[in-house]
Amino acid sequence: MNRRDFLITTCAAALAPGLTLGAPTVDLIAEPVRAQILPQGEPSPPMLGFNGSTPGPVLRARQGEVFHIRFLNRIGEGSAVHLHGLRSDNAMDGVPGLTQSVVDTDAAFAYRVQAPDAGTFWYHSHNRSWEQVAKGLYGPLIVEELTPPDVDHDLVVMIDDWRLTQAGTLAEGFDDMHDQAHQGRLGNYARALVQPNAPVRRGDRIRLRLINVATDRIFPLELEGISGKVVALDGMPLADSQDTSDLILAPAQRVDIIADVTATDQIGFIFPTRDGPFHLGKVPVAGENLSGACQISQCCRQKRQRSPTWPTPFR
């Protein structure tokens, strides 16, 4: 993270709209894309994505439901889709050379999955992943509880870093031996991408689904503007919720938080660095939820029936 990166003001960036899984089959098309990971007005480098964007669309399934994904590979080399963290039939786990053959370019593969567990997962290429994931072949996979916790917003937050050139394109050299000897490729620019990209209100209760999709970077993370608890880690519910301080997300890790919005302007996702706090992204806050605000100020007009304890969201 250099000084120039630190000084770049992050702007709100959206993930692609969601796709509901189930019947009928959903098409997931891996293809070259251009991505505005830098602020508006800066270059949008050529990358890889699903259905026209990186990250790919938020895939949402219901716990226990069977869903079908038709993967179409148009990236110009072999690939496959791994459903990270999800218990599934081995043949549907998307790991070329282990659970299936690589899907050649212009070929397709049909995934049929039944998701036994609710939680926050993600999908990504599992072929030459140090390059294909670093170029953007990933997206969120959400399995919703049959009775989801009572929240006003369910927000997916994907955190990544990229190694960019001064011209704002992705640096080449993915097979660099120096990187591989040092456990992988660290980026020099990082962001948190939020979906949906819409304001919340002070007093709203939100669920945050944080996903670290970086191939190599461990993110310590500070959250501004909310008060709540960690309720699940890596798609697994916690028997006892935990504080949201001292969060650390290693590559591929997920953290689910249920919290009330205390800020009046924005929720901030802060990456503390030796050079100071780096603002990865934000959720704008506009207006006030008076029923929700009583969770904070104990003064309420239209008190909503809500559990006084932090709900455990799974099973």
Ligand SMILES: [Cu+2]
């Ligand atoms: Cu994975």
